[in-house]
Amino acid sequence: IKGVSVNGNITVGGGATYHAVASNDAVQSACGVLVECVAQIGDTQVRNRGTIGGSLAHADPAADLPALALALGSTITVKGPGGERTINADDMFVEMLTTAIEPNEIITSVTFPTLGAGEGAAYEKMRQPASRYAIVGVAAYVKLGGDGNVAEARVAVTGAGPKATRQSDTESAVVGSNGDDAAIAAAADKAGEDMDYLGDIHASEEYRRAMVKVYTKRALAKAIARARG
Incomplete structure (x- = not known):
């Protein structure tokens, strides 16, 4: 449950520490953004x-x-008394501090993909200086098609609302584009439009709303650049 292995995909035991992932050379080679994320x-x-x-x-x-x-x-x-099951990340996060895991279940492992040619991912965040939690954080993944245009995209935001959420409008906007600065800016401008926002002593709802677009633009730009090699 504490192991980390790379064999087609990356399998991380539920009890593996952040350091175990961040210091794993095989993970760095297979999916550098995972190391990049946990190191922060x-x-x-x-x-x-x-x-x-x-x-x-x-x-x-x-x-x-x-x-x-x-x-x-x-x-x-x-895994729980009823056996083992797999939850897709899209179905995992229900609301603030609430997941699809039952009270009598524990996480035994998490599977992350390895990234190949034409794929790129990035994680960009504005961190709270003391805790280093995300005031706003954006993760982006893209896959380029044979024509060099964006064929697939997945973008998710954390820190700004009650739970991490996919940004489907941003994804739809960038898919099919050539991924240039104008396309990235147009897609990023759609980020966070349907989100519920949190405001606190670190940042207001309005500030987080603005920063979601800024950090989406940064994450998408970096992911596309990495996909292009």
Whole structure:
């Protein structure tokens, strides 16, 4: 349950620490954005104690991993008295601090994809300086077609609302485009339009709404650049 392996996909035990993932060279080669994301979580103490499964099960609205799990199309394997089952990331996050995991189930593993030629992903966030939680965080994944245009895209936002959410309007806007600056800006402008926002001492709802578009633009631009190699 604490292991990390790369064999076609990346399988991370529910009890594996952030550090175990961030320091794994095979994960870095197979899906660098996963290392990039977990390396930004908390501080050294947190990364050596906190776990991948714990983050996803807790579903903190400002956590980094839920957005990345959504953008990468990850799957979460849970086990309880009734046996084992798999939850798609899209079905995992129900509302604030609430997931599709039953009270008598635990996360045994999380599966992330490996990224190949023509694929790129990125995670960009505005962090709270003390906790390093995301005030706004955006994860983006793209796959280019044979013509060089964007064939697939998945974009997810965390930190801004009560749960991590996919940005379907942004995804639809960028798919089919050539992924240039204008296309990225147009797609990013659609981000967060249908979200419920949170406001607190760190950032107002209005500020988070504005920053969702800024960080979506950054994440998409980096993901597309990586996909182009």
